[in-house]
Amino acid sequence: MSTQPLSQGEVELALSNLPGWHFEDNKLSAEFEFPNHLFAVAVVSAIGLFQEELNHHATLSLTYNKLIVVTTTHDAGNKVTKKDITLAHKITEFVE
Ligand SMILES: C[C@H](O)[C@H](O)[C@H]1CNC2=NC(N)=NC(=O)C2=N1
Numbered sequence: 001m002s003t004q005p006l007s008q009g010e011v012e013l014a015l016s017n018l019p020g021w022h023f024e025d026n027k028l029s030a031e032f033e034f035p036n037h038l039f040a041v042a043v044v045s046a047i048g049l050f051q052e053e054l055n056h057h058a059t060l061s062l063t064y065n066k067l068i069v070v071t072t073t074h075d076a077g078n079k080v081t082k083k084d085i086t087l088a089h090k091i092t093e094f095v096e
Pocket residue numbers: 055056057058071072073074075076
């Protein structure tokens with residue numbers, strides 16, 4: 001998959017299909033809340049598997065039942081690429 005940085009317009013178009021995700025400071029981010037801590041830990045574990053499959057790893061910050069996901073592509077000079085969009089879709093589909 002391409003590691004070419006996406007333009008602002010391309011990111012905004014992609015985000016129109018990704019409710020809850022934001023584009024700021026060359027990163028995509030979203031916050032999720034789960035019923036309890038162990039549920040949230042299980043989601044983090046599943047995201048870990050997607051990340052290994054995609055060879056693309058977001059920053060996952062878990063506080064009790066709240067998870068903040070932040071993703072950018074280091075190999076593209078810390079810019080948003082299709083890899084970030086793909087990971088965001090996988091995560092959103094899983095938590096829905
Ligand atoms: C060597 C390996 O393919 C790279 O370091 C991968 C791993 N995971 C990654 N994750 C993220 N978020 N950005 C990258 O550029 C990246 N690159």
